[in-house]
Amino acid sequence: MSERQAGRRGAGRWQRLVTMALALCWLPVMAMAAPLNGTLGSVGSDTLGGLMTQWGERLSARYPQVRVQIQAAGSGTAPPALAAGATRFGAMSRPMTDAERADFIAHQGHPPLAVPVALDALTLFVHRDNPLDTLSLPEVEALFADTRYCGQVPPLRRWGALGLDGDWAKRPIARFGRNTASGSHALFRREALCGGNFRRDVNELPGSSAVVAAVGRSREAIGYAGLGYPTAMVKVLALRDDEGTPRLPTHDNVVSGRYPLTRPLYIYVNLAPGERLPALERAFFDLVLSPEGQAVVARQGFVPLPKPRLAAARRALRLPPLVDVTQSSSK
């Protein structure tokens, strides 16, 4: 008995030694494969700020060693930071301009890679008590611009000019929007004002939630911001298309582009052509461009990328294609 026990104990000791040796051999391999760590930094859009934070939290949950730092002061802050090499990720709610691209290429020697991560629409909203429901695009221009590059609607000074009656007819219009660093501002200027100039009395607030809060607290106000922001304090307006059909910025209208002011949201990456993404950034994009990452998009009030665009984005980053459950089961 005791001998056998001793023998077993001896075998156990050997086993332990072998496993330890094996483990030692494997250590470098494990170190290469498993723990992702480091800090992922992003500079850019305020509209994308909430999404980036959510994705970052999920990434940190998957890989506890990973930290994500988000600066969300406006899309305009991304290109200078990318060009200067201060960040490798730039979240932008508008495409880069030619000048910004040229500046990036001048500093980094190659163009940045634009990865669409979600769809958004610029929504127009008024105070919840305001009886107005729809606007046409030329009316939007007349509300916010003092140029007339899209239409010829005369300047609108009172809510009555938009067909409201009673007390509303006499009330003045207060206009709220984002500051120039914002992609929403630039996109609104390009799409809704046809590149014209904002009226000088459009209040510029630093942050989409500040715009929503300001409109929610002022009965006579109208403002614009991304899809994810409007609260119960404000009423989102439908935009009339060319045929006069009012279109609300719903999921379907945004995906189909029937709502006029839709836009993709991008993450710009400093990635030289032919180079592979570092593991950490790969993991981030794998998450963002996965069903889980896109579910975050929907929960934040934005619109997930349609499947073909999602697949194209993954291909551009050389990520493995998603296994499409619904398609394979139907086949």
Place this chain on the structure above:
Amino acid sequence: MTDPSVASHRANRRLRQHLDRLATGVIAASGIAVVAAVLAIGVYLTLAVLPLFDAAEVKVEAASTVADEGAIHTVWLADDGMRWLTRDGQLRNAEGTIARLVEDATIAAVAEGDDTQPLALGLSNGEVRLVPRDDRGRLIWTQAATARLFATRGVAALALGHTAQGWVLAGRNTQGDVAALWRAGDALRRLAVPETAEHIAMGHAGRLAISQGTQLTLWKLSPDGKGTALARTDTRAPVTALSFLQGGRTLIVGDAQGELRRWRLSPDDAGWQAAETSYAALGDTAIRRLIALPRQRLWLALDASGRMGLYQSLSGLRWQGQAPRAIPPPAVSINAQGTQVMWLGESGTLQRLAIEAPHAAVSAATLLMPLTYEGHSTAQWRWAAAVTGDEEPQYSLVPLAWGTLKAAAWAMVFAVPLALGAAVHSACYMSRRQRARLKPAIELMEALPGVVIGFVAGLIVAPFVERHLAGTLVLLVCVPLGSVACGWLWRVLSRRWELRLPPISVGVGLMVPLALVCWAALSLSPWLEAWWFGGDLRTWMYQQWGWDYAQRNALIVGMAMGLAIIPTLYSLAEEALSGVPRTLAEGSLALGATRAQTLWRVQLPVAAPGILSAVMIGAGRAVGETMIVLMVTGNTPLMSPSLFEGLRSLAANLAIELPEAAVGGTHYRLLLLGALLLFVFTFAVNTLAEMVRWRLKRRYRRYWGNA
């Protein structure tokens, strides 16, 4: 023998001397470091701003000759070397022919648009070859398509312009007929213009300018084929060159007398702007050619005697000199940034013009004068940074400076009476014990962060005032009047109990009636509004005086920022007043003057320089304050003095826009110019205020010394 205690005493003294010297050195060094740091900021800002005012320059960089001399039409400098287009339609580089674009005709005109438009080659047989671009803007030479522009005659000139869905290519043939190709989606449509022209230029959205002799006509092409002539004008001299600038809303017209004029599309796009602007001329010979550059609304003008000028649409002539020898007008190709022009002279000489004008859009006039910008009918001061690079930059510092001073002025209107009143009261009327309690309490307000004040004022006070405007205005009148009335009443009533009540009851006795006055004002104001102002004060103000009311306005800024500068003002003014030698006041009182007389005739005049410096330092603080202005105003760069409209201050503008500005760009440097202005202003005001205070201190010392 020396006494050991003496020795240790001596060592101790030496140590103390060393320490003293060290301390003096450290303190002096710190002081110098602070001054140096401040100066360094000033120097840095100045250095960052100076390039804005560098003179623009056009440099002729490389002169070389290329093969195929004489047969070349256009040359490009691509990433992988030079390529050129021969007149017989071959695209070549140093190695040989890359592509053959045209078979049995020669190239007579080239129009090269931006990276969303094709390269158009006008041929001698009336056709055009269109070289498309891929989604990154690179030309796909192998996919050139052909379209017919003219039936018989060859193409003589081409011009490309943007539309909402695509582009328009206008052409003129050797006979002067004009036609255009309109591209929308995948469809290409030919449009004929029933006029003849010597020069053509294509603007935005199908606006076509053509000239014949002295007649200048603006056409509006439309995809349905029915073009309309929007406006016709006779110019002073025959037109010799036409070009739309970037954006397609400003037309530059050069004439036979060498004059250059700017014609703007009117805001409704239906014609010309009434006032045309003329630029400094290069000479008196005819303008041969205008070359619009793709950035900053710059263009080059060439005249018949070989002079060349670089102009900007708003700031005018930026550089002039001699053009490289090339007559007749050479074929040019411009890079996307507008910094290089490839220039091919007649005998195959190739020159590269480097255009060094990164800040050409800035001049004293564009910074300070009201200008008529594109899309506007009147001259205005505007500040609007060009975000995408296609917009016309609107860089006037005047509305920002105005906003800064307006905010500061209204803040002073609120703060000065309150702070000075409090200072006079606590310095001259309060007992030492009361003062010891009040002063720290007011000074503690200084610790309130600007963000908190801004948040409360912007999100709580501003909407409240908007809803209770009449009440607020009544309050603003009633509170000062009410306090005076309460003070007087208190004086009359309290004489009887004066000795029996504790001193604190003065405060309570004033507070309660004042609160009552406030309550009454607020609750009676709706009635007042209904009786006098037809139910709505804001509508009434608009109808009566044309005053608009913005929710975020100077009134709110005045109150919020006033609150923020009260502690500074109070503290400095109180110091000045309580520093007035007591002997003076006592002497005055002893001679029979009342307390009010003593205050007015003795204490205030003596302390006046100190109070003045307090006001100056308060003003300096108000000018530099950022967070409150940023959060409370809507940052609207308006030029109105109205208390009820918003503003945009230099400091807030800096906070909002600096993060987005590309480092080293015009916008960035202009923002730093704003910072430099703020720096100089606060530096000057504070220095002056310190000097005044210093002199005052000397004066006090004299009084104390005599006493």
